[in-house]
Amino acid sequence: MYLLLDIGNTREKAALFYGDKITALTEISAESVKHLPIYSVYFACVANDTRLSSLKVALALDHLPWHQVQSEVHAYGVTNCYAQPHLLGVDRWLALIGARQLLGKQSVMIVDAGTALTVDWLDESGAHQGGWIMPGLQLQQQSVVQQTAKVFNKETLNGRVEPGKDTIECLQNGCLAAVTGAIRQGWLLNKAERLILTGGDTFYLNAQLADLNVITEPLLIFHGLAQYIRQ
Incomplete structure (x- = not known):
């Protein structure tokens, strides 16, 4: 089971990924995740490093691997049109990949x-x-x-x-x-x-x-x- 996080400047959204199924978490706290068999955390973040570090501690998950996803030139069938691809907001980048995954060509x-x-x-x-x-x-x-x-x-x-x-x-x-x-x-x-x-x-x-x-x-x-x- 993987924890998916979309970390904004003011709040976080979370979901679980397990058995190729995505389930939204209505609450994200140390209490809500402490009994879950989470292997690692995959996240997108537009907040600063301090907020990210605080979140790891607040969720009591700083012992797990955390993998940050960022915008790329090309991935999973999607090509970024930005001249500087990393400047495309990662939430928009992931929405493009999600649309491609759900709707195909x-x-x-x-x-x-x-x-x-x-x-x-x-x-x-x-x-x-x-x-x-x-x-x-x-x-x-x-x-x-x-x-x-x-x-x-x-x-x-x-x-x-x-x-x-x-x-x-x-x-x-x-x-x-x-x-x-x-x-x-x-x-x-x-x-x-x-x-x-x-x-x-x-x-x-x-x-x-x-x-x-x-x-x-x-x-x-x-x-x-x-x-x-x-x-």
Whole structure:
């Protein structure tokens, strides 16, 4: 059994890989993993070394081998389009590999809807066609509220792609329209056979994009990470 970690600057996501099956962990702590027969840890990290060292100690797993995955020129049928391949975010790199592993030789548009919303295109030969990075739903709303005096919001997101009738509706509906509009523009710009949605805001976006050829895969990055174990 392997522990898979996606280590961000503010939080970690985790999954277990065993018998060619990936299972998400809802909690990641020393208590939640202490009885698991973990051989080693495979991880992607955008945080600093101090945070990584602290996590090893906090999970009481610093005695195990830890294998860090980073973006490459080419791996597992995927070719990175960046002139400096290591500068492609490792989460995006793993999403590309995960999409290739799940869908095979299909062209795919990958949307990772988190704090930042990223879009990446992969053609049927496995060549990365480039991508976009933009503020995600929550970040867009926070930016407007923080930078204006009379716009306010609430924690619950109930946005719809229609005109709002009060300030909260106008803000939430506008940001949802901006994000889904960008995705639709991307689909028209470089149409693929499939569109994969992943990330924390997938729930809000899926219903708005139902007319496109959409599949959702919350564990997409972990599917990419698991390829480094399968080898």
